[in-house]
Amino acid sequence: MRTFTTFDEVIKAAGEEIGTSDWLEITQERVDTFAEATGDHQWIHVDVERAKEGPFGGTIAHGYLTLSLVPGLTDQVMTLETPGAKLNYGVNKVRFPSPVPVGSRVRAHVSIGEVTEIPAGYQLTMKYVVEIENADKPACVAESVVLLLS
Numbered sequence: 001m002r003t004f005t006t007f008d009e010v011i012k013a014a015g016e017e018i019g020t021s022d023w024l025e026i027t028q029e030r031v032d033t034f035a036e037a038t039g040d041h042q043w044i045h046v047d048v049e050r051a052k053e054g055p056f057g058g059t060i061a062h063g064y065l066t067l068s069l070v071p072g073l074t075d076q077v078m079t080l081e082t083p084g085a086k087l088n089y090g091v092n093k094v095r096f097p098s099p100v101p102v103g104s105r106v107r108a109h110v111s112i113g114e115v116t117e118i119p120a121g122y123q124l125t126m127k128y129v130v131e132i133e134n135a136d137k138p139a140c141v142a143e144s145v146v147l148l149l150s
Helices: 007-012 028-038 048-052 063-068 070-075
Strands: 002-004 017-020 078-080 086-095 105-118 121-132 140-149
Touching: 007 105, 007 121, 028 063, 063 070, 063 140, 070 078, 070 105, 070 121, 070 140
Parallel strands: 002 078
Antiparallel strands: 017 105, 086 140, 105 121, 121 140
16 A cells, blocks of 8 residues: 655656555445446346346446446555545546456556646546456556645
8 A cells, every 4th residue: 555645755656557456356236236326227237137148148347337446446555645635526538348247356456647736736647457357358447637636
């Protein structure tokens, strides 16, 4: 776990891969709970019997469920304890190259991209690759933007 307490530490880490989270199993219960929270009950996610005959041979996690795991997985790798508030500003790019079968495990590779000074503090670009255990392609590749207010 790496802790950043100053803006200078964050700036110096620009371009670095910070680390990799632990593996997390994707359970049907997690997928069903996400479906309830979002209202996305598409059968490829929640109908176990029908999904067995579908294109993936079983249920798969929602892409946005995979993306929503990034903050928790990142917390295993790094923490920002810089002065001021930290705000999610947006997402520059998100791709879901491979579906995540229920029962598989994922983990996140976390990198700091560009750090730019702005009038209110700093704009930080974070890069994530969410890998599926024993899969050729990642589940998710994402780039988010965080505002570190001073």
